[in-house]
Amino acid sequence: MRELISLECTACKRKNYYLTKNKRKHPEKILSNKFCRFCRKHTEHKESKV
Numbered sequence: 001m002r003e004l005i006s007l008e009c010t011a012c013k014r015k016n017y018y019l020t021k022n023k024r025k026h027p028e029k030i031l032s033n034k035f036c037r038f039c040r041k042h043t044e045h046k047e048s049k050v
């Protein structure tokens with residue numbers, strides 16, 4: 001039921017985080033401000049496929 005997804009930096013398009021989420025409970029796309037080690041700053045990260 002829980003699917004593996006990744007969080008991708010919207011600035012450099014690199015995948016920085018991996019997590020699982022329940023798509024039934026949370027069908028919406030995740031968008032959150034997280035630290036990107038490639039940009040070396042906080043950027044918006046969006047959900048994408050692993």
Ligand SMILES: [Zn+2]
Binds near residue numbers: 009010036040
């Ligand atoms: Zn980045």
